[in-house]
Amino acid sequence: MYDVNAIRADFPILSREVNGKPLVYLDNGASAQKPQVVIDAINQAYSQEYANVHRGLHYLSNLATEKYEGVRAKVANFLNAGSEEEIIFNTGTTEALNLVSYAWAAPRLEAGDEIILTVMEHHANIVPWHFLRERQGVVLKWVDIEPDGSLDPQKVIDAMGPRTKMVCVTHMSNVLGTVVDVAAISAAARERGIVSVIDGSQAAVHGPVDVQQIGCDFYAITGHKLYGPSGSGAMYARAERQAEMRPFMGGGDMIREVTKDNVTWADAPMKFEAGTPGIVQTIGMGVALDYMTSIGMEAIAAHERDLTQYAQSRLDGLNWLQVQGKAPGKGAIFSFTLDGAAHAHDISTILDKKGVAVRAGQHCTGPLMQHLELNATCRASFAMYNTRDEVDVLIEALELAHDLFA
């Protein structure tokens, strides 16, 4: 039985007030709140178990290394990767996708080679590919979404041609909540020798992920959206792809031997993790994944499905509000605009006065905003701890905003 009140009690920040009102935190798509177990783990790591990892021959360094390296298996389980060596730690999806761009793509792609993207990608899954367009003449091929915000996987597959080398798609849109059939896209890519890169930043928060079932080459997740610390993240990178990758950043930890004349690399995945890593952040991410798993990813998904349906029906009742994206099976992310001249920033300021935290702006999705012909939207994005009552508070606050601007 999913006990949302018990879950809420695990997140200390949820009992605070903002502007004299109980906090209704609906900005989870930007970053999620942290349960006490994660906060305690960070405290424990710094107060009792801290040292640098991989290089010490003393008790604390060994302990920190054990805890830090232990997270690799947790991530591998969370994503159902075949082995923990296929998990590369990083600071989040932005770093992960830049690693793929520099380490896998840059040495192989030539002028005229193509990368397929959809118009609803986050800038983290656009800009690293623009670098290749700018520097190497790689062609970016854009696939449009349908009017309801869904993505037809066949359109992505149809865009694959003889010069296509990569397909880089989000598993869930951070603006529309659209869930993409990344398994169909990855399978078609694999058949054609095209590498698939999946941005799992949003999807991995809301339901189970199985990278073996998806069959992709790369899958990135980001710790701070998964109820873990900011500055933590991980990427599944298929072993064959890792073998083809040269290191991106150089420094300590990623080498086997350095002389005046030569350098040899450590084995993957360490080869891609230069310098002192986010030790405590990564340990905290591991605890966050344990926390999610203890509640159950299917249970979280079911709770959020109920919230999505409820929020959709309440928002549909406001005939002066337009929800962007109504793809079947969409996740608990709602971007909307209000009729009239009110800017999304003004709406969010009014919501904030009522204790409701949403995001307003372009959500790092310039091409999507262009496609939707919008300057900005407000976005309410839900998490495992949100409730129907909070949807009601959002609706009341929106009615107030509408009255003020009508």
Ligand code: PLP
């Ligand atoms: N991709 C998507 C879909 C996102 O929503 C985000 C974060 O907003 C990112 C990538 C970037 O993640 P990070 O800033 O943690 O690197």
